[in-house]
Amino acid sequence: xxxxxxxxxxxxxxxxxxxxxxxxxxxxxxxxxxxxxxxxxxxxxxxxxxxxxxxxxxxxxxxxxxxxxxxxxxxxxxxxxxxxxxxxxxxxxxxxxxxxxxxxxxxxxxxxxxxxxxxxxxxxxxx
Numbered sequence: 001x002x003x004x005x006x007x008x009x010x011x012x013x014x015x016x017x018x019x020x021x022x023x024x025x026x027x028x029x030x031x032x033x034x035x036x037x038x039x040x041x042x043x044x045x046x047x048x049x050x051x052x053x054x055x056x057x058x059x060x061x062x063x064x065x066x067x068x069x070x071x072x073x074x075x076x077x078x079x080x081x082x083x084x085x086x087x088x089x090x091x092x093x094x095x096x097x098x099x100x101x102x103x104x105x106x107x108x109x110x111x112x113x114x115x116x117x118x119x120x121x122x123x124x125x126x127x
Contacts, residue, residue, distance in 0.1 A: 003057050003071060003083030013088050013106065017116045021108045026120070029106070034074040034081050037100040039090060039120070042068050049073065053080040091119040 012029040016022065026037065038052050044066040046058035052073060057080065058066075070090055074082040091109060092098060100120055107119045 003085055006084040009084055010086050013118060016106060016108050017118060021116060023105055023107045026104050026106050027102045032082055034076045035102045036075040037104060038073040039098045040066055040071040042066060055080055057083055089117050091117050093125055
């Protein structure tokens, strides 16, 4: 399965930022089975992403590095399930974690400029 945008997930994330401003479990926004999420940001090398996926998913226009996007790499029991690219800004825990369980929450956080960002947090983590 190739990586690319997913309008259902992107639309749901956009709704959180623009309308509801409510926390939601990321698993509630997907319609596929997964137990692990690895997030890659702009500039991530294709070799690193392919290694995490366990197969070559960065091909074609993605053959060297991830461009101006975020890649949500969904895994299930160590097997690659889905790779969703998005322009949505995501904030990470202070420890720099980019790997999460399927219990991860999408938490809207108001920015200092009055807009909204999305933070990915595991249960028990604070925004």
